[in-house]
Amino acid sequence: MLETDPIAMTSPLPDGHPPIAHGKIGVLLINLGTPEATDYWSMRRYLKEFLSDRRVIEVNPWIWWPLLNGIILTTRPRRSGHAYDKIWNRELNESPLKTITRGQAGKLAARLAGLDGVIVDWAMRYGEPRLADRIAHLKERGCDRILLFPLYPQYSAATTATVLDKAYEKLQAMRWQPAIRTVPPYYGDAAHIEALAASLERHLAALAWQPDLILASFHGLPREYFDKGDPYHCHCMKTARLLRQRLKLADEKLRVVFQSRFGKAEWLRPYAQDTVEALPAAGIKNLTMIMPGFAADCVETLEEVAIGLKETFLARGGANFSAVPCLNDEEGSIAMLEAIVRRELSGWT
Numbered sequence: 200m201l202e203t204d205p206i207a208m209t210s211p212l213p214d215g216h217p218p219i220a221h222g223k224i225g226v227l228l229i230n231l232g233t234p235e236a237t238d239y240w241s242m243r244r245y246l247k248e249f250l251s252d253r254r255v256i257e258v259n260p261w262i263w264w265p266l267l268n269g270i271i272l273t274t275r276p277r278r279s280g281h282a283y284d285k286i287w288n289r290e291l292n293e294s295p296l297k298t299i300t301r302g303q304a305g306k307l308a309a310r311l312a313g314l315d316g317v318i319v320d321w322a323m324r325y326g327e328p329r330l331a332d333r334i335a336h337l338k339e340r341g342c343d344r345i346l347l348f349p350l351y352p353q354y355s356a357a358t359t360a361t362v363l364d365k366a367y368e369k370l371q372a373m374r375w376q377p378a379i380r381t382v383p384p385y386y387g388d389a390a391h392i393e394a395l396a397a398s399l400e401r402h403l404a405a406l407a408w409q410p411d412l413i414l415a416s417f418h419g420l421p422r423e424y425f426d427k428g429d430p431y432h433c434h435c436m437k438t439a440r441l442l443r444q445r446l447k448l449a450d451e452k453l454r455v456v457f458q459s460r461f462g463k464a465e466w467l468r469p470y471a472q473d474t475v476e477a478l479p480a481a482g483i484k485n486l487t488m489i490m491p492g493f494a495a496d497c498v499e500t501l502e503e504v505a506i507g508l509k510e511t512f513l514a515r516g517g518a519n520f521s522a523v524p525c526l527n528d529e530e531g532s533i534a535m536l537e538a539i540v541r542r543e544l545s546g547w548t
Contacts, residue, residue, distance in 0.1 A: 220341030232325030242276035254361035302528035353434035354384035479516035
């Protein structure tokens with residue numbers, strides 16, 4: 200067997216062999232992404248990268264590109280920047296998503312410290328830190344095996360698949376590729392359901408009132424993608440069903456809605472905005488919302504739900520509104536991530 204064979208590298212190097220980092224295992228947490236600032240040009244750069252992804256926008260490029268580079272990237276950066284400005288982490292001058300994802304990686308690394316040779320890092324699909332750069336960094340540190348962990352509980356081509364596309368794109372440019380594993384969607388994982396249920400129970404116990412209804416709000420998806428076979432809707436519904444079962448709630452006490460609709464096409468229904476607007480007139484005066492499709496709080500959960508939908512609900516006659524924080528980097532979340540990672544590293548560690 201050649202001494203440069205990757206398998207042989209797991210044994211001590213022979214005398215005189217040039218130093219080389221090897222034998223480590225990388226765990227890479229990956230979330231959606233974030234702008235670097237809330238000003239027009241920072242938002243424009245981020246939105247252009249995001250909205251240029253053919254996995255995200257499947258419209259014919261001959262139609263989409265003029266719209267994107269004309270009206271959308273002229274007007275939307277200011278609106279999006281205003282939304283981000285409301286929830287910006289001013290102490291660290293970054294978005295909450297970046298703060299929380301960094302925290303998740305650091306706390307997970309501490310929990311995995313007993314696994315010899317495991318290195319935990321984090322990346323974003325869009326913006327910084329770049330996914331390709333972090334894969335290269337792990338390889339440079341000696342990771343000849345890397346576990347990619349897209350932080351999307353429910354699979355969609357517009358989320359999980361584009362993360363893996365970008366990772367494989369980097370691998371195509373590498374002469375010595377690390378072995379790769381990917382964490383499967385964990386929408387129905389027992390550890391995930393338990394973490395969600397415990398988080399919701401703690402939140403409800405701290406309220407001075409109890410909700411008439413709990414809405415589980417997932418990020419929306421164009422209906423066309425569902426019709427083409429994307430399993431996202433089914434994954435969302437199963438997460439909600441298992442959460443109801445764990446909490447022993449009737450179907451009418453925990454309902455599913457979809458938020459963040461963009462453009463004029465039909466998206467997955469029911470829409471969160473329309474539902475929340477109509478609830479007070481239907482006698483729902485006390486509302487709690489939980490966002491089980493988001494691993495970390497971001498502009499969609501903090502600005503769109505906790506601020507925007509709260510204002511809508513109260514303006515329409517609601518009395519009390521609360522939004523459950525995402526799992527973030529709290530103890531239950533890190534325990535869940537650890538359980539999944541340890542399982543997926545089986546045979547490597």
